[in-house]
Amino acid sequence: MLTENLKIIGVVVGTIGLFTLVANSIPQVQSEVPQDLSFGTDVTAAELTASGGLLFGSAGGCTACHGLGTRAPNLLTSNGSEGPIGARCGDRVTGESCKEYLYRAMIEPNVFLVEGYSPIMPDMRRSLSNDQIWALVAYLEAQGGEVTVTGADINQEGEGEAQTTMAAAPVPAGPTSDATDPLEILRANACLGCHVLSGEGAPIGPGFDGIGGRVSADYIRESILKPSVAAAEGYEAFAGLMPAIYANQLTAGQLENVVMFLAELR
């Protein structure tokens, strides 16, 4: 009797343990809570883009459809020959700038349904705040285009239609810091968010370690100023992900400091 009981306990506990083990051996994804965002009129494009990027990949829930390319157009990679969303958004609706189009596409998603896709996108105002929506707009603009969202857009009185009819003149973003140390500049501009340097950063784009031995200083400079011109070998799938904002975001001195620093990494 005792033996039978022990065997039964063994089968029950073993089965439960197996299921627990299997569930813990797969990728672990937690559903994050959207963070409250509140931007002032002096918010920079980099801040908006960084916040939008976080929302896009987590609490905004965007990747559930836009990251797969089956339910909704992929926004981060090229759609045919049009380029990523930041490069094509300005041409979607005549008379509407990129940010106007993107903002309206989030609050009235079915008005701009892309051919071949079902009207499944919800009005994002149901789950995101106005500031969060604008952060997403900035992030999407940065995907192959120029970030034109400003604090004035976000804090404009009125919502919806009033905001979408705003002047679409691009406002250059200022430098994120007045640092001169290249490493500090790289960190302040979130470069290490996608490039690894001495173990720091995420391996989304080419690593910075030894980059000076692979490419010239001119190539590095051009890649920073015009990131969509050419994708590094092995990273073609992520062409267009790097935002084209650094020409406006870095001072000439900061740019040269960074270029020289990277060129010397061999």
Place this chain on the structure above:
Amino acid sequence: MATLAAATGKRKIKLNQNCGRSLFWPALAVFGIASQFASPDLLLAQSLEGVRQYGEFPLVGSRVAIWVAAQVHLLFAAFVLGVPMFAVVAEAVGIFGGDSKYDKLAKEFTRLLLVAYSATAIWGAILSFLLVTLYPGLWLYLTEIFQVSMWIYVCLFFFESFTLYLYYYGWDLWNTGRAKWVHWTLGILLNIWGTAVMFIANSWLTYMMSPPADVTPDTAPGMVQFWSAFANATWMPINIHRIIANVVFGGAIVGAYAAYRFLVARTDEERAHYDWMGYIGNLIAMGALIILPFAGYYLGREIYEFNQQMGITMMGGFMSWLWIIQAFLIGVLFLAGNYYLWVGMGRIPGAERFMPYTKYMLVVLVLGVMVWATPNTMIADREEIAAMGGTHHPFLGVLGVMSAKNTAVNLMILTTFLSFLLYRRANSRPTVDWARTGTIVQGALFVLASLIVVFYGVYGYFVPAIVRIGFSVYQVLAVLATIIGVITIDVFMLRGAESRGDIRWGQMPPRSQYALFILAVTFTWLMGLMGFARSGIRQHWHVWEVVRDTSEYAATPALGYAAIVISCCVLIFFTLVSFIFWLGGLAEKGTKASADSVAATSSTQGVS
């Protein structure tokens, strides 16, 4: 005025102060009617001020505490709702078929029910108290909307309890003639009360998933229309899904109970009885399991209809890996269920002629599980996408889509049904003159259904998604039609059939009984997993897009963490259920010893 949630700083919900405070019915009625016409300003004036929104539970935190309480309560509730359904059917088989062993079986089912019932109530009370103390804001919000249904719930629970006591304790007293019919009616009533109780509780939890479209964060709970909140979009799909799932779960737990009694049995008679009981439990569980995916499909479709984003979060968002785990669990269920049937054929004279086919059925089941468990729409970061060479794995992507998965699961259902059919036919030799034709027609139905399933599975790759979704309906209908058609032919074909020999009940190898334990554990764990899926798709909302979770536990945890909590719930459930079944066994022994003593005394007196 209390603020339940304000993610954007603009969304505020006002709670009414006067919910549940009335002293007598007329006042309640007057207030209830008046509150429907009260202006929001008036409601605001009456709203609560300074009420804390969340409590904290020591060691494990509020979320785990409420999670465990809800899950264990639900497991016991599923058992006490599922078992009466087949107890009353078994009693009816005993009445109409004149076979008293079914009546005995029904009574034994009900005895298990009786001992589990109090545990259900205790865990229900624990859940309520934890809700009140740990989530007082949400509790007040829900009571404001559902207070009337909560009173009705209590009444029905009262009726259910006393009907159960009458049903069980009156079993031997009302066992013949018209009294037996009255007793059977009590069994039906027990099911009606139980189902009504479940429907009411389901309305509360489904409201949290799918509140009516006109309810917004600014809607005061007292202004929410009761019936539209009660009969919300996912209410009926959940009702149907739970009814079937309760039967599956009840059958599996009864099977495990019988397996335990089989393994510790001391006499052949006892072993034969519990072998048969285990077979019935497995039959009920597997039979209901076959139709459960269709109910799940209906529920999933309604979730998508209610809110595409919620549906996508469930199937392709952060929960996408959950369905791979679900496929693994269901694979275990199909394999264990079929294994039990195949081993069981060893005690059936004539079954040896079918045994060679089992290896082919095993191949179909294993391949089906592999396809079903193939990932498709995963959230992948850029590094993972680069490693795969694209958003879809080049080799596995083709098997991870719904066309392949639907085809696999339908073929697995057909295979399991074939196992059952062979088991059923094993010791019978049909005597009707159309037996050969009937068998050929049955075979043709299987082939036709398989062809339809495979055809639409392959065709699905060449049509748009909106067309492809419709194909799954044709596949399901083909399988259902085959099951109904084949079993109908079989019933008529086996009328008056010769027996190839009696089933040798009790002559089962012990390993078959462990398969029943695995089935019970897997069903229980699966219920926990699906509970997490249903609740987790609300993400950081207590009530979807209406009441936001602003507690420190608002983020929905990853599957690994959830698995640990689910495993704890399953262990708690099995520990408690073992204990109360052991208690039930003690009572049975006591009754038997008393009966033996009375018989011995009577015998002695007769001699003297």
